[in-house]
Amino acid sequence: MAEEESQFEEFEQIDFLRDRHVRFFQRTLQVLPERYASLETTRLTIIFFALSGLDVLDALDVIDRNTMIEWIYSLQVLPTEDQVNLSRCGFRGSSHIGIPYSTKGPGVLHPYDSGHVAMTYTGLCSLLILGDDLSRVNKQACLAGLRALQLEDGSFYAVPEGSENDIRFIYCAASICYMLDDWSGMDIQKAIEYIRGSLSYDNGFGQGAGRESHGGWTYCAIASLCLMGRLEEALSQRELDRIRRWCIMRQQSGFQGRPNKPVDTCYSFWVGATLELLDVFQYTNFDKNRSFILSTQDRLVGGFAKWPDSHPDPLHAYLGLCGLSLIGEPSLRKVHPALNITQRAFQHVQQLQQTWRDSTGSCSRHLWG
């Protein structure tokens, strides 16, 4: 009897509580308490985690799409009448600057209002996840804003006022160009040089040259190259094999971000997706990975935390789901490993881009017969 009970307990411990996670993301999208103040300027990334998380759970029906879409568009930094702020366009993380709510242009001139590369990236992703056609996105302005952020060494600032610059923002830039189907937003060659320069002696990628290799930056490097379509041009087969080795050594149960550091749920995605992009994720241990991710599941409030018995947060909740999706958890949608949205949302992107190309084609036919 006792043995049966404890086996049942074990099953309970490792089952995936889908409905709790849906409610976790629903609550995230509503109101957060003041102790989350540090997330103010990055609220758009939090929306992305919640929306993409609901998409992975196949539960987008619980939200009001149009409400979300309007709110996201209100965060677009649009060109002013005279377009003096073109190099500052993109999306804001939130309304914290105090611009009055508006979903249409022209932009309002404000001495400190500008887009943030990670917000432009997650803003576009979120719109696409919601099925929007990006028709209200000023694409040329976004791309101009993006160009203004790239440095000589190929890396990007986050904001035109200046910030730290590193490989994270190259990934954001590459994602933006990929989604807008327009690579005029960045100098690909320079970005590739920076990425190559970030390859460490131990065959992982650091945040920049000389820096310690890390699962998150390795994802940014490889996913960027994949989005650019330059993986095998930028890295030799030997280098790719070595990078595969660095990544696969990160698995201890779940995955760690750096050698000799504790495992953390989010790396099940960062490292897992990298391994998937490099075609060797199939050689990892799915059971141990799954057990670890589920050990960080919060059975009461839903979501996932970085470690067991810790508080869940939107980032780990989302990436925990993505980690499970990579190993084929039933009931979860597949995730596109480079763009980090569901395959369903990715198909929407592809269809949208086809209509853009078709309409451009038909225009030029009209002009030149």
Next chain:
Amino acid sequence: QDTTFLSQEIPPVFLCFRDRKEWADLEPVPQDDGPNPVVKIAYSEKFSDVYDYFRALLKNDERSERAFALTSEAIELNAANYTVWHYRRVLLQALSKDLREEMRYITAIIEEQPKNYQVWHHRRMVVEWLNDPSEELEFIADILSQDAKNYHAWQHRQWVIQEYKLWDDELDFVENLLEEDVRNNSAWNQRHFVISHTSGFSDAMEREIQYCLYQIKKAPNNESAWNYLKGILQPLGLSAQPGLLERVLELKQTHCSPYLLAFLFDCYEDALENSKENVAEEEQQKTLKKALEICQLLAQEDTIRKEYWLFLGRSLKNKHGSSDPSDEPLADDPEPSVPVSEQQEMS
């Protein structure tokens, strides 16, 4: 009249900005999330008050002492707001503020919040303006004494050292950290950083190999040490270093680990890839056999990566195997009929 109450100490109460007469000229600007806010953070009255006035100052791009003082309040409530930090920097310059005092300020904030990007970026800006890195190494050492792997701290340290050429004592610093914790991967990375920018690895190679083997003997299951050893030898080729293979094979008897075995595999693979013209086919096949044996061993010893090690063995065999049909097949040859990923899902 009873006026004794006038001499009593009244504890200071936080007065909202909207109630302070020195701020009466400014109209506070609330945050406007429209009719259906998403991920709304429920701020207290105090929080909203400070930031409503911050937004008002920002709109007018006011350059004043009161604005500067308010940025400190805003930072205390949310040190991750990069706009506040940027505005503070504008004010530091516009008002010609004392940058040494700002260094003291940012030091205190980083001590409290050492994993915040904005505070480290701010410190870097102030150091650049002062063109004075003299406090940096000691400050960063202090932060690292609380968390020896803080990525921001290491990044800042590398910037300071490279920008101001402060290489001299860094190798000693790294060695002390490795004495404290030989598994500190950040310290091993720093070691590589220092040497590659100073002496380089040609003359230092033998010394570095010795150092690695010494540390490995003390703590055999240390991936960082093995990654470092492989990393410094990799550019020349693992099989290019005379006597190394033998030393590692010796270590295998007493200080084995999956990292040691993987290193051996890589040595053999390197030998196969870079074999000279005059290396006999027989020699190649012997090396291949040793490599495949290591793969089998790894599949047993490093079980979490079992499928990967077997895959490596198959790949190596496909690449370098002879066409001799009398060759013994690998235990898991040919490829399993059910793809590995399906197997995992079924279990």
